[in-house]
Amino acid sequence: MSDTGAKAGPEPSERTVIGITFGNSNSSIAYLVDDKAEVIANEDGDRQIPTILSYVDGEEYYGQQAKNFLVRNSENTVAYFRDFLGKEFKSIDPTHNHASAHPQESGETVSFTVKDKAGEEEAASTLSISEVATRYLRRLVGSASEYLGKKVTSAVITVPTNFNDKQKAALVAAAAAADLEVLQLISEPIAAALAYDARPEAKVQDKVIVVADLGGTRSDVAIVASRGGMYTVLATVHDYEFAGVALDKVLMDHFAKEFLKKNSGAKDPRENARSLAKLRLESESTKRALSLGTNASFSVESLSDGVDFASTINRLRYETIARAVFEGINRLVESAVKKAGLDVLDVDEVILSGGTSHTPRIASNLSNIFPQSTRILAPSTEVTALNPSEAEARGAALQASLIQDYEAEDIEQSTHAAVTTVPHVANAIGVISVNEAGEEVFVPIVPPETAVPARRTVHVSAPNGGDVLVKVVEGNTHIKVTQPEPKTKENGDSKAAKVEDADDSDEEDSDFSEDEEEEEKREKVWKIGSTLAEAGVKGVKKGGKVEVSITVNSDLSVIVTAREVGGKGGVRGTLTS
Template sequence: MQRLLIGLALCRLPLCHCSQGPLCGDKATDGAGCCQLGQQFFQNFGRVLPHHDDRPWCLLRSIQIADQPRQPSHAPTRSLGRHIPFSPFFFFFFLPQTHHILVQMSENAGSQSGPAPSDRVVIGLAFGNSNSSIAYTVDDKAEVIANEDGDRQIPSILSYVDGDEYYGQQAKAFLVRNPKNSIGYFKEFVGQDFASIDPTHNHASAHPQEADGVITFTVNDKDAETPSTISVSEVSTRFLRRLVGSASDYIGKKVTSAVVTVPTNYSDKQKAALIKAATDAGLEVLQLIAEPVAAALAYDARPEAEVSDKIVVVADLGGTRSDVAVLASRGGMYTILATAHDYEFAGCHLDDVLIEHFSKEFIKKHQKDPRTNAKSLAKLKFEAEATKKALSIGTNASFSVESLIDGFDFASTVNRLRYEMSARKVFEGINRLIEGVIKKAGLDVLDIDEVVLSGGTSHTPRIANNLVGLFPASTKIVAPATSATAINPSELQARGAALQASLIQEYESDDIDQSTHPAVTTVKHTANAIGVVTRVADDDVFTPIVPAETAVPARRTVHVPVPKAGGDVLIRVVEGGTHIKVTKPEPKEKKADGSDDDSDDDGSDDDDDEEEEHREKVWKIGSTVAEAAIRGVKAGGKVEVTINVSADLGVTVTAREVGGKGGIRGQVKAP
């Protein structure tokens, strides 16, 4: 995909200084004109020239537009009633390169008779490789649904015993007693080729096989004597059908439709396979949304949430993989700036730490290694997960397994400190993963406003506590260990999907399809912040109005401080960027030659504790875009500046005294 940088130039010219300004009505303005008493306000004479790396660049003072195309994930910033007129830019999430499969989804669904919008019963579905969850909205609030066993986190496992099908926690129990007829960790295989899968996590369950180029499992699903070969698509359909059945029983109505979350690296082939599996299960997929966007929406849709422009890191720490995404939240739209995916630092590796710890203890007592037996290893893993969860809410946990191996029972305890020390490498790996994706986005930890922890592994307190030390105090770490108002991390994605489903359920499928068309989803973004410079205490202070990575069209307003005595106010509209200012500690003075040895020994500890360098984010003022003067501002008054960047890259700048009668405005047409 070719990268493109579009320059939009505004020249620095004297502005209208009449009492009324361009809004006085003496003469209409179209971006090149002003009132009769003024001079030319703005002029657009930027031009695009070729560059050696095939990226156009703009001469003169320019407002840069970020790489194109980029697709924001559109989302409401709070839970909204459905009486609001339909707007695709307002209601829909979009994931880069997702729109093609969404259009295909609607075409496939169009061949079948889906439910009418008024007859839809919708849910949000987070289909995970380890666990899945379902959510339903009641009075614009998302509620996570419990299945028949009372579980809100439903293991993504199917098991067959004497022709009966079990799923969820019941099926998970059969991983010990009936592993060959239990199918787990299959979601990662949907839409994949056999040569590309990693069957590591299937060692204690039915193993994936290849049949006619399709990934399959062989289980006795009908009776104990006759094995059946089931494709991974059919396994997914059966599991989704059970989830839909549980949701229907809970709601009291048959669930017809859903918004489903997918990882950011899900391919078009995987999305198509997932949609087909859901359709075969009798579930209409209204939309696929990115997992990190769904998690962010679960927080931003709360009534008490403040609407603000921010950079958010969403760390989805699951059972078998960890996914981290950097999002730019701008006016209710989420743009994915960078993502990272890792299979080395996840919940299963924390389980392995506990398995290793207790196995060594068992070997010391009985001189037998329980990890050499598949059934014993399954018991260890099952109990290790329970112990890990207990250590997330308490400082001590017990570990007990009956007949672990050769009839030997085993019982022990572990405290959280010992556990965290043993799992230090895993925690450090998660930190590196998060730092890496921030650097991949071209940002620094000081640029991050919020970190949201999602996924079951996020319950571990040490992970959140480590991030508190990694990020500055201004960054909000949203996790149960650091915030009393944090939502259950395991439920975030399902809640976000349910909120999105409630917003779009009353629209026709054609309307949804049109809103996911590339012409709608592909928009430009600002590369740099656009704002104003004011003079405070003999220093120029930059106030961003339109932040970097803002999808256009966009409109932002800010109040500029004025002198206490009032008077004329000069406004400079400029581009701005951030850089990290590093202040190194001053070197300590060397001791005098005549100092005695005792004093050297006493001060050795102080020498070891050297001061760390100080890092801070500061704004760097770029080129001036335009200047404007507001005459005769009253004492104690305020000046309001609004910048509006249209979808076609046209820019309008408006400045006026709050409460005053006049103002000035300039408009620049798109190049």
């Protein structure tokens, strides 16, 4: 961040800070009021503000107003540009820009040509991607300043986990040109996790979180270990196929086909740019309505050849035709868990964030791959879930308020670890205890993926007292699979029938995930690994307790201390990594 060469920011005491999410599809602004992060509505009343600029007769429109211009002013409307920041033309994917201003090569970077001045004779301007981002951020900050009644000076902005240094520098520079100091860039999944953990009812405990950030043009999944309030990103996957626009496309095809069926002789609305834009906008709003209700309408005036079209669709039908996308999202999440070297049984929480996460079927499909004990934090599965479109902006606002009093240089120093992968222990470290059945079992003290340095303490009961031997060992989990008792099936070929239906999914209602079959039982069990240390605590009282402390240093060396609770002395030993 320091390599931007930007002018020094405001004094900490003069800052007014906000949190910003700056997406390819939508952006949001949030601020902190009475310790609670709130997402701000812009002048149009929108909290999800389309990341779009449009120019008409020299006037600049942004957000939803600009989005509406995609129908009749598409060539002067710039959309889906965030991911192009800091990139060379040859490495961008312009797929989503075919129905708006086209990105073009401009030296090392990308630009757009639009008529942004009034008057027929005015030549079009070529705007660099940085200039587009600056203009857009200026509008966002303007809306926030207007709402707050004072000039916003600084922000924490969220970025995807795969944003490289060049992209980050380009974003910081674009913000600086909009007179906005970037206090910090934080990764999107961490922002979502922060928003959840900052709630008063949240218990900050060690856990493994999956953050599925499902947006319009991309789906990003991150596996995050939260240990002692510190977040470590264990693995990430990024996908550009199974996201919101793919769901729009499913509905666009559905309604276009229906339109053609009902209006024989009419032109396919997908073959004309203006009709296609209308089809796309209305399909997206129908899709959003289907997240709330079980039925939604679709209605477009003069869809094609001057013919109006109105229809309805129910949720079940939508879920059937969109099945491939939903299944893709499930596979994506599973692959991220696998990439982190974990099992679904290791996951404590799944945070669904991003606009597409409002879709009830996505949340319920995900709950099918995780055990019941895993919390699926989405509006349709958990009443207390945060609005998935707002979680990241709130997290960014919380972080902004937390660090606003620091000098710029100190921020970089003090918060670095929160956003990058930090060293962590691979295996758990714990002690061996004996269960009621007399078997040796592993009791974890330092969970796996704990960021180091870390210190944990437990009390181990010593019911018989005397000389107690504490064995400190590594532990790792394995998944114990118990097959169900074989059952005779009443209808042996029901599976085969289902597979056939899948080919004709357009017509059939789906029941793809509600299989009532008894499943094999999978449980996570600890396996005792290699012994790290043995400590003998002498003369423990009957029914007493032994306190075992384990400290893992940054170089992964381990210090173990063991002593009787309330007793004197103790044993201490250091092990090198």
